[in-house]
Amino acid sequence: MKSTIVQRSICPLTAVVMAALPIGHAWNTAHAAVPEKVVAVAKAKTYKGSLEQMQQWGPIRVSIVVKSKKITAVKVAAEYHTGRSAQIQGQAIPILKQETLKAQSATIDTVSGATDTSGAYITSLQAAVKAARHAKALK
16 A cells, blocks of 8 residues: 555656756756757948039939849939929939839930930949949849
């Protein structure tokens, strides 16, 4: 009869001890830490083009944002000297930006009626693309 009492006492005690200890330590087989996966996240980087002076309309500078070897955004800093320059640049720059994103290079056409703006934009864009390629950020 005593052996039955001992068995009943040891079983619950063993269960309590086992629950309190991590399984790896219970049998002296500590688990190795599983390394977390390191995922490289490409950072976007901005490359500035040269400041180009347009003959009639003031300076313009194009910057490109490159991420994962692609141009993801185009930023343009331009000064407007007259209402006419604001009108021309307001129409031409969105088209030039769209063409840049589509071409993923500086090989784009000029915008009709905005030859001066287009030329200065493309020259500045070429410098930005060259800088990105030099940094191996762009193909």
